[in-house]
Amino acid sequence: MSKKFNKWVLGIAGLLMVALVAGCGNQTVATLKGGKVTQQEYYDEMKSSQTGKSTLQSLIISKALESEYGDKVSDSKVNKQYNAYKKQYGSQFNQIIAQNGMTTDSFKRSIKTNMLSQVALKDIKKITNKDMEKQWKKYTPKITVEHILVDKEDKAKDIIKQLDDGAKFEDLAKKESTDPGTKDKGGKMPAFNKSDSSIDSGFRDGAFKLEKVGDYTKTPVKSAYGYHVIKLVKRPAKGKMSDHKDELKKEIYASWSSDSSTMQKVISKVLKKANVSIKDKDLKDVLSNYISNK
Known part of the structure; x- marks a missing residue:
């Protein structure tokens, strides 16, 4: 996706x-x-x-x-x-x-x-301490989500209703999702953060609105690929800058490369x-x- x-x-x-x-x-x-x-x-x-x-x-x-x-x-x-x-x-x-x-x-x-x-x-182009501090201010830990992608908004609404009625998210992903890269994994995606430009911005914003593990979007999330239902699987605390130096460097270079x-x-x-x-x-x-x- x-x-x-x-x-x-x-x-x-x-x-x-x-x-x-x-x-x-x-x-x-x-x-x-x-x-x-x-x-x-x-x-x-x-x-x-x-x-x-x-x-x-x-x-x-x-x-x-x-x-x-x-x-x-x-x-x-x-x-x-x-x-x-x-x-x-x-x-x-x-x-x-x-x-x-x-x-x-x-x-x-x-x-x-x-x-x-x-x-x-x-x-x-080398990374300075100033670059690291600037990146840390806007840093968000990577979250892990599952998603179900469909082409129609009404279809996404129906999936949300099934979830409300007790259906298992992973089962619906395998059955209904049109994303070939994640459907067989129950919709699970690699972890990402707010600065990850490889993720559609609409999808990314929708995912980060989820606060509690297990929560899923109550309205379809529109992206360039269709409509998504997203479930939050993992959301770690921010922690200390010293714990995330390698990740911060990757983010900085990713930003520069784009x-x-x-x-x-x-x-x-x-x-x-x-x-x-x-x-x-x-x-x-x-x-x-x-x-x-x-």
Whole structure:
């Protein structure tokens, strides 16, 4: 039920488009009645389009990250992340990546690029004590919930009525929920907190309104995926800052990684280290968002 997957996939899809043809010439790409398309024609068309420029930019960034941090992300780490996504989305997984123009190999490459960008972020931007204290002020412990997702509000209301009449939440989740990642677990989700951007904001707000373990939402909670009935399973006390340092660091880096301005500065430093030189004068400004030509 996470929105992070779709958002991220769409963001990196440009990287996985057909690459600009290297060393273009007059070799034929396609023939048709009365003519042909050469590599040079294809290259000229691509480089004059925003799509082509975006693709080249993404390819350069990917190669720069690989050059600087490639040894920090192993194939086993990539495969582990890939399998986690595959498990989470079950039978819908192949359809999702296909809809975004990807194959298994291209999706794995995109995972690696994303992981490399996270390595770059942690290497270039360090967390200060001030950052930790600021994060602690808004910190909330991770809660654990179960949920039942359905496509109609009336259906969610009927489930709530069944719960009021004594039905078991886990049984209804297995029977009625449309979320393939949690229904077989009785609707149980991994723990999350208020700053977890991978959780739909409407769902997150609805979950945190529950105060007592065992409480469930008395009205359907609407999200981008449908209507939810949510049950609170665990809600720990906040505790002390010293007990949550690792978690606070993860939250800070997660926040930075989703901030376009922060990541732009990080990628800019990676590109400068890579000493990128654009050979085609028509594409000299392709990295202008990251590197000044002045």
